[in-house]
Amino acid sequence: MKTWAIVLFALFATWTLPAVPAAHARGADDDIIMEEDDTSKPAEEKPADGDLPADTDPAATDPAATDPGTTDPAATDAAAAVAGDDKDTKTKGDDEDARSYWSDIKVVPRKLILKQNRIELIPYMGITLNDNLIRHIALGGEFGYYMSDAMSIGVGGHMYMKQQTDRAYLTGLQQRVLPTLNAYLYTATLNVNYEAAYGKFAFHNKKILQWGIFLSGGLGVTGTEVIPRNAAHEPWTNMNITIQVGAGFRVFINQWLTLWGGVRNYMMQDKFENSNRTQPDAEVGEKNAAARFINNIVFQIGVSVFFPTSFEYTTFK
Amino acid sequence: MKKLLHFLLFVSILGTSVSSFAVERGDPLKGQPAVRKRVLYLPGRFEVTPSVGVSFLQDYRHSFLVGAKAEYHLNDYLSFGFAAHFSPLSINTGLTDEIQATLPNQLEDDTWVNPTPSKNAMMDALNEIKLVMGPHITYTPAFGKMGLFSTIFFNFDVYFFGGLGIVMFEAGDLSPYTDTPAEYRQAVTAGTAGQKLHIIVEEENGGLRFGPQAGLGFHFYLNSWMAVNMEFRWMYVKRNAAGFDRNGDRIYELIEAEGMVRDWVVVNAKDESWENTMFFHFGLSMFFPQFAPRSN
Numbered sequence: 001m002k003t004w005a006i007v008l009f010a011l012f013a014t015w016t017l018p019a020v021p022a023a024h025a026r027g028a029d030d031d032i033i034m035e036e037d038d039t040s041k042p043a044e045e046k047p048a049d050g051d052l053p054a055d056t057d058p059a060a061t062d063p064a065a066t067d068p069g070t071t072d073p074a075a076t077d078a079a080a081a082v083a084g085d086d087k088d089t090k091t092k093g094d095d096e097d098a099r100s101y102w103s104d105i106k107v108v109p110r111k112l113i114l115k116q117n118r119i120e121l122i123p124y125m126g127i128t129l130n131d132n133l134i135r136h137i138a139l140g141g142e143f144g145y146y147m148s149d150a151m152s153i154g155v156g157g158h159m160y161m162k163q164q165t166d167r168a169y170l171t172g173l174q175q176r177v178l179p180t181l182n183a184y185l186y187t188a189t190l191n192v193n194y195e196a197a198y199g200k201f202a203f204h205n206k207k208i209l210q211w212g213i214f215l216s217g218g219l220g221v222t223g224t225e226v227i228p229r230n231a232a233h234e235p236w237t238n239m240n241i242t243i244q245v246g247a248g249f250r251v252f253i254n255q256w257l258t259l260w261g262g263v264r265n266y267m268m269q270d271k272f273e274n275s276n277r278t279q280p281d282a283e284v285g286e287k288n289a290a291a292r293f294i295n296n297i298v299f300q301i302g303v304s305v306f307f308p309t310s311f312e313y314t315t316f317k
Numbered sequence: 318m319k320k321l322l323h324f325l326l327f328v329s330i331l332g333t334s335v336s337s338f339a340v341e342r343g344d345p346l347k348g349q350p351a352v353r354k355r356v357l358y359l360p361g362r363f364e365v366t367p368s369v370g371v372s373f374l375q376d377y378r379h380s381f382l383v384g385a386k387a388e389y390h391l392n393d394y395l396s397f398g399f400a401a402h403f404s405p406l407s408i409n410t411g412l413t414d415e416i417q418a419t420l421p422n423q424l425e426d427d428t429w430v431n432p433t434p435s436k437n438a439m440m441d442a443l444n445e446i447k448l449v450m451g452p453h454i455t456y457t458p459a460f461g462k463m464g465l466f467s468t469i470f471f472n473f474d475v476y477f478f479g480g481l482g483i484v485m486f487e488a489g490d491l492s493p494y495t496d497t498p499a500e501y502r503q504a505v506t507a508g509t510a511g512q513k514l515h516i517i518v519e520e521e522n523g524g525l526r527f528g529p530q531a532g533l534g535f536h537f538y539l540n541s542w543m544a545v546n547m548e549f550r551w552m553y554v555k556r557n558a559a560g561f562d563r564n565g566d567r568i569y570e571l572i573e574a575e576g577m578v579r580d581w582v583v584v585n586a587k588d589e590s591w592e593n594t595m596f597f598h599f600g601l602s603m604f605f606p607q608f609a610p611r612s613n
Contacts, residue, residue, distance in 0.1 A: 003322065132376045132412045166590070167376050167412075174561035176433035177419050199463025201475070202351040204394070211461075275419060 113210070113252050114311050115146040122260055124302025126158065129263075130295060133168040134181050134227075136160040138298055142191065150195040156218070157188035180273045181227045184296065185237065187266055189220025189244045210252045214262070218244035222268050222296070226285075229273060233282040240268035248300070256309035266296040354611050356472065356541060358604060359390040359457065366546050368600025370402055372446060374593065376558050377413045380404040380446040382596065386546075394457050400550075401450035402598070413443075424494065424512040429579070432514055434561075435494070442489040442560030444522040449552070449596065451530050453480030472538040482530030482552035484594065488523020489560035491516060491584075498570040498581060505574045516561070517568065519585040528554035528591070534598075542607040548598040555589040563588045 126138035140158020147153065162183040172178050197213040222242040225235050248262020271289035370382035384402030391397070409417075417436050424438065425431040434442070460474040496504065496513040504510035534548035557563070562582040569580050 003319070129374065132374075132410070170559065170563055171412075171416065173563065174434075174559045175416050175420065175439055176431075177416055179415070197463050197465045198467075199461055199473075201459045201461025201473075203459050205350045205352055205355075205460075208351050209459075211463075213463075 113255055113258070113306065114149060114313075115152070115306065116149045118146050118311070119307045120144045120146065120152065120154070120304050121307070122156075122302050122304040124158070124260065124300045126298045126300035128160075128184075128296060128298050130297045133165055133171065133179050134183065135163045135165055136184050136298075137163065138187075138300070140187075141302075144191070144193060152193045154191050154193070155188070156191050157186065157220070159186050160184040178229050180229060180275065182224045182238075182270055182272055183227055185223035185225055187220065187222045187242060187296075189218035189242060189266075191216055191218035191244065211249060212252075213247065213249050216244065216246040216248065216262065216264060220244065222266055222270075224270055226271075226273050226289075228282065228285075233285060236282055236286045238271050240270050242266050242268045250304060255311065256306045258304045258306075260304040261299075261301045263297065263299050266298065268294050268296070270294045350612070353613065355460070356538075356609050357393065357612055358460075358472075358474070358536070358538060358541070358544070358609050359396070360392045362390050362604045362606065362609070364388040364390065364396075364398070364602050364604050366600045366602040368402070368546065368548075368598045370449075370550075370596050370598035372594065372596050374595050375410055377410055377443050378407045378445050378558075379410055380407045382449060382598070384449075386598075386600070388455065390457075396455045396457070397453070398455065399450070399452045401448070402596075403448055404446050407445050413440075424514065426511045428512070428514055434514065438491065438494040438514065441493070442491050442522075444486040444489050444556065444558060444560060446484060446594070447487045448485035449483075449550075451480055451482045451552075453478040453530065474536050474538075475533065476536075477531070477533045479529070479531040482528050482554060484526050484528075484552060484554050484556075486523045486526065486556060488521035490521075491518055491560060498568075498572075498579070501579070502572060502574065505572060515579065515581045517581045517583050519583055522557040522560050522584075522589070526554040526556060528552055536602055541609040542604045544602040544604075546598070546600045546602040548600075550596040550598060552594045552596075553591055554594060555591050556594075557584070557589045558592065560584070561588070563590070 120143070122142040122144070124138075124140060124142070126140075128136040128138070138158040138160050140156065142154055142156030144152040144154025144156075160183070164181070168179060168181065193214045193216045195212045195214045198210070199212070200208055200210050202208050220242050222240050223237060224240065225237045228235055244264055244266050246262055246264030248260065248264075250258040250260045252258050269291055270293075271286075271291050273285055274288045274290045276288070364387070366386040366388070368384065368386065370384070372380045372382070382402035382404050384400065386398055386400035388396050388398030417439060420436045420439055421433060422436060424435050425433065455476050455478040457474050457476040460472065462470065462472050464470045491514070494514050495516040495518065497517060501510060501513070501515070504513075530550060530552045532548055532550040534546060536544040536546055538544040562584050564587055565582075566585075566587065567580045567582045569578050571578050
């Protein structure tokens with residue numbers, strides 16, 4: 001007796017449990033059916049072609065013949081919904097399952113990354129672009145806080161490593177003139193960045209990546225050091241107020257990581273050794289320094305990391 | 318009886334597994350293209366792009382360019398073409414102006430002691446870019462859509478290209494400012510020696526130069542057959558931009574009238590070096606036929 005009870009209970013469980021997830025799915029389908037009931041006409045009325053969504057087949061009236069990928073208000077005939085025909089029920093179930101899959105696909109999906117109230121860290125390296133005689137490699141980083149999804153404020157800076165080009169040597173050899181050069185030491189700025197453009201691109205029509213273009217502005221300081229033409233003179237340093245303007249782009253890899261690049265112009269009034277080379281020592285040279293307005297254009301590339309590394313949408317899809 | 322019960326239990330469990338599998342959802346997008354019904358701007362179309370351009374990262378002269386590019390797109394990703402641009406105008410760089418400001422107005426009387434070139438000698442020795450051209454193959458891996466200030470929306474694609482770069486330089490001319498050993502002997506004899514640089518130009522710094530070229534560009538589509546085209550082009554060619562000697566090679570001549578051996582610096586192809594030459598082009602791409610189909 002006990003054995004019979006156990007077996008009957010087991011049979012009951014195995015035959016009824018699979019229906020639970022199916023019922024859940026069909027419950028979602030019930031949502032679909034409710035939407036169709038909201039928009040469809042009564043069963044005897046056939047809606048005009050122009051009222052149907054682009055992916056529906058206005059000619060389909062037989063639920064059994066309906067393409068699983070389409071919706072047809074006429075197929076929700078109440079008589080068909082209560083028909084005891086297993087074949088019709090099974091086909092309708094397949095149609096509803098298929099419709100539930102496609103309904104999850106939105107025409108305009110959500111942005112991959114939301115940035116508001118998140119912190120961004122950007123380690124980068126750079127190279128100066130616009131000086132023929134001395135090139136600088138820059139290593140640094142930027143820290144920013146996003147007040148909104150488009151605008152951030154932050155602080156950034158980098159150190160420079162100088163590298164005199166061949167042209168600096170050849171200018172002396174060929175034109176018999178010795179250029180006066182300054183080496184950049186560091187730059188530090190307070191920045192405001194604004195994401196002006198946002199878009200997507202498909203790589204080989206398979207992988208979709210999202211990207212944005214930002215504009216940047218800032219104020220800070222740049223330290224420079226003269227490279228004395230007389231090797232016996234000690235170099236002296238300047239600290240120059242710097243205005244930064246620039247633009248850049250980022251490509252979103254996932255919710256917390258992007259590839260980042262930009263071109264920034266650090267503008268300042270710098271002091272150079274005077275071209276009149278009669279100064280007896282560095283101190284006199286510094287007093288007679290010649291001021292020049294400088295555009296220091298730097299190409300920067302790096303990765304940006306967002307914290308917290310994840311986020312949740314608070315609105316419905 | 319027990320066997321029958323066990324058999325029924327087994328069949329029920331088996332049926333449960335099958336039903337569970339049937340409830341799993343598949344992804345209808347798996348294996349599908351990322352974008353459907355997109356405008357096929359490229360496949361099987363011929364592109365003509367008139368454009369203007371400018372060189373940058375140059376030492377002495379920036380050249381402004383006018384020309385065009387012709388390209389045939391085999392499919393969505395690959396194309397081949399040829400671009401040619403002529404430079405009607407060049408301007409000094411900041412470095413050139415700085416150097417000129419420090420040079421004397423004319424050559425020294427005794428250029429054996431002070432061979433500093435004059436302002437005009439320095440300028441006339443420079444070579445200038447006159448023609449930039451070359452065949453290339455283009456790879457267009459990505460296309461997309463973007464919104465500018467959430468107001469203007471347009472399609473775009475990005476491409477990379479590489480090929481053979483050909484640059485024609487207009488040679489500098491140092492002849493008004495230099496003398497050869499024979500000319501110097503005559504001048505010494507005539508008592509008019511002086512104010513000449515002692516340089517022998519065996520090979521001028523002009524002519525065609527060949528090297529690799531590469532770059533990347535963007536099309537921003539205005540409609541189905543026109544697009545704004547922006548392109549960065551890099552070429553690596555050998556040149557002697559300044560027109561003077563750089564390796565110190567020279568020849569020695571006995572000047573009998575002075576009883577001294579003098580040396581003349583030699584300028585030739587050995588004074589050339591490989592240099593990066595970069596350009597930015599901005600143009601309007603036109604595609605033919607003008608009709609662009611849509612994908613499935």
